[in-house]
Amino acid sequence: MPDLLLRNVRIVPLSPRAAVPTGVVDVLVTDGLVSAVGESLSRPAGVEAYDAGGRWLVPGLWDAHTHLGQWTLRASRLDLHGTRSPAEALARVAAAASTLDGEPGEAIVGMGHSAGTWDRWGTVSELDSVTGSTPAILVNHDFHHAWLNTAALDALDLPRREDMVQETEWYQAYPRVAELFESNGSTPAAYRRMLTRTAALGVVGMTDFEVGLRLDDWRSRWAAGCDLVRIRVATYADQLDEAIASGLHTGDPLIAGEDRLTMGPLKIISDGSLGTRTAWCCDPYADDPDSCGAPNQSPDELKGLLGKAHAAGLEVATHAIGDRAVSEALAAYAATGARGSIEHAQLVRREDLPLMARLGITASVQPAHILDDREMTEDVWPGREERCFATRWMLEEGVRLALGSDAPVAPLDPWLAIAAAVGRSRDGKEPWHPEQALTAQEALAASVDGQPTVAPGSRGDLAVLEVDPLRASVEELAAIAHGGVTATVVGGRIVHRR
Structure with missing residues (x-):
């Protein structure tokens, strides 16, 4: 594992009882663990140094x-978030279907709708009407069921029906969706x-x-x-x-x-x-x-x-x-x-x-x-x-x-x-x-x-933040995701820096 010296960080306490330095300190990571915390630590020969400039240090999240498979595929799937009815979802599917070339192997895989908030569930016949022979699989946002058309049911060797594919039957069928239709996205x-x-x-x-x-x-x-x-x-x-x-x-x-x-x-x-x-x-x-x-x-x-x-x-x-x-x-x-x-x-x-x-x-x-x-x-x-x-x-x-x-x-x-x-x-x-x-x-x-508050013996998995998360508003906490992390360290290796 690489070693790393973080200079000029402010350690964020993870509990009211945690004792942390009041000012900026250096943190040395050796063999994947924090080995020293103190002011102006000596830099061992050959060890990379990263100057945090007084920013805040927390254990990595x-x-x-x-x-992760579904999260990786999300960018290539039709976004159905915010649809308030089967009709709204069908309109998005129809628009996506109109852009296809009709080539073998094409499919529409959508995700993000919340059918539990609709006044009714959609039917297979309705989905067939806007997709024809192109397989369509619409994954509910909670992943506990999916709305498939007849072509998709047939492709996945599922019995034909008019309602959703739910729970255990869906979990068993899902791996074949990526295998048949989404291999390039994974x-x-x-x-x-x-x-x-x-x-x-x-x-x-x-x-x-x-x-x-x-x-x-x-x-x-x-x-x-x-x-x-x-x-x-x-x-x-x-x-x-x-x-x-x-x-x-x-x-x-x-x-x-x-x-x-x-x-x-x-x-x-x-x-x-x-x-x-x-x-x-x-x-x-x-x-x-x-x-x-x-x-x-x-x-x-x-x-x-x-x-x-x-x-x-x-x-x-x-x-x-x-x-x-x-x-x-x-x-x-x-x-x-x-x-x-x-x-x-x-x-x-x-x-x-x-x-x-x-x-x-x-x-x-x-x-x-x-x-x-x-x-x-x-x-x-x-x-x-x-x-x-x-x-x-x-x-x-x-x-x-x-x-x-x-x-x-x-x-x-x-x-x-x-x-x-x-x-x-x-x-x-x-x-x-x-x-x-x-x-x-x-x-x-x-x-x-x-993980405890960053101290000797804790893992060398760390995140350097632009703001003090304990003094941030709710809105400022959420905003840290948008550029508020200046460095991420895993086992002493910097895997992100800005």
């Missing part, structure tokens, strides 16, 4: 929940461009929950130059036996001697989403009184998966959005001794949080969803809003909190997540349940993969 060069943009945000690491991902996919990308930031590669239940056979435990390098590319957790999707009304809840949905959503596994099946992964040395990341799903997931962790996280934890009961804390289970939350889901939540979970994205309760009960994006459901932007966790609002609206808001210091501490 992490995104604890991403889908090359190592495309990933490298995405990672370069991500490093410019101060991001030093991510957990990749891409569906259909194989461990060798990241090994080959890494060899092709996609080695800018740390990547933890998750696996899914259908690949669990393969992961176990590899002998890898969570945290083990995927390439010998390379600690930046490591085995991640087993990912389990235990329920659905708010938008599809499939998140598993204790109480019925207001617009569907006969439904509380549904689990994707029985309690015994869930315990079986957790127990199998735990015995093999794998942590488990359990997607649980509804409060019933969170409760059942915690019961499975308690019964098996498995370690890991609850991913999303969007709706919780406060009485479940002490157990989450005692078990050491991380709440992996994506605060930018607050901005997108508040109106829908009020419509379909009335009376439960105060328990949504309950980050204040989580900290008060001693739960470890990790923030992320769920990209591409929300942008891969840790500063947007931090600003949303602090302000819980956008577009001038009143903050949504501000009693659950975090301070900037708490949100930052939940965004650095558990």
Whole structure:
């Protein structure tokens, strides 16, 4: 690993009790760790020096929940964000179809619409009417279902129908979408461009929950130059036996001697989403009184998966959005001794949080969803809003909190997540349940993969900022993403500088 001397930085404390120097100091990174902090440190021979000019230094940021294949492909997909009805989405698809040449292999892949906010879902026949024989796949913004036309259903070997492809059926079909229609958008060069943009945000690491991902996919990308930031590669239940056979435990390098590319957790999707009304809840949905959503596994099946992964040395990341799903997931962790996280934890009961804390289970939350889901939540979970994205309760009960994006459901932007966790609002609206808001210091501490305030012994993964994030307004926090990171360091290597 390269060594590095950062000169003239101001260290940002990550807790009220952290003792930090009052003025500017130098920070030396040796063998991937901070080895010294002090004024006017000597520069070892051959070590690169970077003068931060009095700017602010924080541990490098992490995104604890991403889908990097989909995020990389987003630029080449038809943008359906903001469509308010099937008719509006069909108009955009028709415009895109009119630009195609009708060549074999052409397809329309769109993403970003939120069908859960429409007054009805679209039909396959409607999509056929504007696309003809060109395959069309419209991925809902939460990734829990997709609207396909007949040509796409046939190409993916799915039964014909008039409604959406949802949940497990969709997850199993999705990997073939990129394979058949989008191979040019997921090359190592495309990933490298995405990672370069991500490093410019101060991001030093991510957990990749891409569906259909194989461990060798990241090994080959890494060899092709996609080695800018740390990547933890998750696996899914259908690949669990393969992961176990590899002998890898969570945290083990995927390439010998390379600690930046490591085995991640087993990912389990235990329920659905708010938008599809499939998140598993204790109480019925207001617009569907006969439904509380549904689990994707029985309690015994869930315990079986957790127990199998735990015995093999794998942590488990359990997607649980509804409060019933969170409760059942915690019961499975308690019964098996498995370690890991609850991913999303969007709706919780406060009485479940002490157990989450005692078990050491991380709440992996994506605060930018607050901005997108508040109106829908009020419509379909009335009376439960105060328990949504309950980050204040989580900290008060001693739960470890990790923030992320769920990209591409929300942008891969840790500063947007931090600003949303602090302000819980956008577009001038009143903050949504501000009693659950975090301070900037708490949100930052939940965004650095558990690293402490920069000090000797901490990882040499660092970000240099133009502004003091603890004194910034919500708007200024969000704006850091737009040029406010002057340098990003991973293991002593500068991967972004401005």
